[in-house]
Amino acid sequence: MNERIVPRHVACVMDGNGRWAALRSLPRTAGHRAAEAAVIDVIEAAHAAGVEWLSLYAFSTENWRRPPAEVAFLMRLVRRAIRKHALSLHARGIRCRFLGVTDPRIPPPLARDIADLMMLTRDNRRMTLTVAFDHGGRRDIVEAARSLVRDRVPAEEITEETFARHLPHSDMPEVDLVIRTSGEQRISNFMLWHVAYAEWVFPLVLWPDFRAGHFRECLDLYRRRERRFGDVRVPTTTGDAS
Ligand code: IPE
Numbered sequence: 001m002n003e004r005i006v007p008r009h010v011a012c013v014m015d016g017n018g019r020w021a022a023l024r025s026l027p028r029t030a031g032h033r034a035a036e037a038a039v040i041d042v043i044e045a046a047h048a049a050g051v052e053w054l055s056l057y058a059f060s061t062e063n064w065r066r067p068p069a070e071v072a073f074l075m076r077l078v079r080r081a082i083r084k085h086a087l088s089l090h091a092r093g094i095r096c097r098f099l100g101v102t103d104p105r106i107p108p109p110l111a112r113d114i115a116d117l118m119m120l121t122r123d124n125r126r127m128t129l130t131v132a133f134d135h136g137g138r139r140d141i142v143e144a145a146r147s148l149v150r151d152r153v154p155a156e157e158i159t160e161e162t163f164a165r166h167l168p169h170s171d172m173p174e175v176d177l178v179i180r181t182s183g184e185q186r187i188s189n190f191m192l193w194h195v196a197y198a199e200w201v202f203p204l205v206l207w208p209d210f211r212a213g214h215f216r217e218c219l220d221l222y223r224r225r226e227r228r229f230g231d232v233r234v235p236t237t238t239g240d241a242s
């Protein structure tokens, strides 16, 4: 057992907002609004637990298929959340980054607020919060391939390490634990390269109800997993002992 081991990089697929709202006969947007409290609680819980990297899946490249009114609502919600929480994230020493954010449909004022938040918090080192927004794991892999070609890297020099250096945020470590709420059990194009050897947990709770206690339960489940990385024995170092 990985007693006392905190995963270095935890990633959450924040799923179940629409079902949360439907259970209350509310519009789907009410579920998205209610998700904000869960996000804040999880950031706090990860920070307190000593997680160094926290990644949150907020909007996928596929989510553009949703009704325009829902997409517009999500854009407004993210902008409001950034403006509301930027200073307290900064005060906590959290470096905020976004992964994706390339689609021209992203409203320019939101793109500016995202850039400002990244700039404001860029030197913070207590924890790195990566918000996957307009993110697609396959798109990132294709972009890395394009970048290698643009740099004229010879084929025989392309290794997993050089490839990873051409991915966005190339300093981001592999994901140790993925939490997908709402009981759905799929990847949905999330950080494909980085989750290659992640442990996965699928709590049934819907994201708007997810709180620090649920997050800590997921860390407990992780601690009980035996990570083998293809080997036959338990590796001695699978994360930061604390
Ligand atoms: C996750 O909740 C939030 C986003 C994808 C933006 P959903 O909106 O997918 O909620 P369900 O899956 O319909 O319940």
Ligand code: IPE
Pocket: 013, 014, 015, 016, 057, 058, 059, 060, 063, 184, 186, 188
């Ligand atoms: C994945 O959830 C994307 C986010 C949580 C932002 P979805 O609800 O969009 O995924 P699918 O459609 O069920 O695979």
Ligand code: MG
Pocket: 015, 016, 017
């Ligand atoms: Mg969903």
